[in-house]
Amino acid sequence: MTNEIIKQRLTEKFGEQVSAFEDSYGMLSFEAPKELNLKVLNFLYDDEQLKFRFMTDLTGVHYPNQTGRELAVVYHLHNLVDNIRLRFKVFTDINQPDIYTATGLFSAANWMERETYDFFGVNFVGHPNLKRILNVDEMDYFPLRKEFPLEDQTRIDKDDEMFGRG
């Protein structure tokens, strides 16, 4: 099985809705509308030929310049039989970051969706326990969104000028 075959199978099934196919360092990546994420994941999982039945990673990306599709959720899938990996992205508006949860399909998504919620504020609709997992519970923002600086804003002993941030 090659990336070409995967692309062909996906276009047969979803037509124009799967787009932005890209082949970076031999790894296929593509995107779909966020409403379709479970349909695509299910198709990749169930299809007798594709068999992407292992989720290696799920994470978020914030693109502040792409108005209307600021937040990306990236799924990394692995076909353990043929040892082929792919990346699948969905984009969402940052003002309404609702995405269907993949926990029903992959148990591994439970932890990683909580992490993505914790850092990017993606609201995974239907997740059984969507709350912060790595950051302190009192944190009131999503630290990996670009508008928040990396440095600890509560620090008092570090002089900005001394750190070249004047």
Add this chain to the structure above:
Amino acid sequence: MARPVSYNLIHKPLEADISIAQMPDGQQGEGFFATKLNDVIGLARKNSIWPLPFATSCCGIEFMATMGSHYDLGRFGAERVGFSPRQCDLLMVMGTIAKKMGPVVKQVYLQMAEPRWVIAVGACASSGGIFDTYSVLQGIDQVVPVDVYVPGCPPRPEAIIDGVLKIQDLIGKESLRRRNGDQYKALMESYGIQ
């Protein structure tokens, strides 16, 4: 050609075969020695510190070297490393403390019995170090009072030993009434303890 290895070039004569603690000031005559209770207790405390290592990263590795045979913190009476806060006098925080770890450090401190001392080993425990980021506590003195800070990233075992000697100094000179004083109570109050 192999480079000749030479070290310990400067020969330091031993001051005494066995290093023993200095006797405190006092009056003595035949069969008696009178001194202040303060000094006796200070002497006893400072030469038998029970450290509680709270090691979270590379400074902890340096501490392991400090406890090992080469540097041997046991020479200074701190042989017995306790792993129960109830029995220890000296909390040694070594390594990066994430904000989520902050309450744990504080709880360990609260579980220690008075008198207790805290030493922050390394840049991270002292100030957050290179981790000037949203997830890292910018110095453990935000959650517990600290007696001695040891700089370094990580500090060498000699630096850690120097810090412990500074703590010994503090312990030896501490007044027995200090922990009941208003200043100490105000300090505890500022950390929200009692």
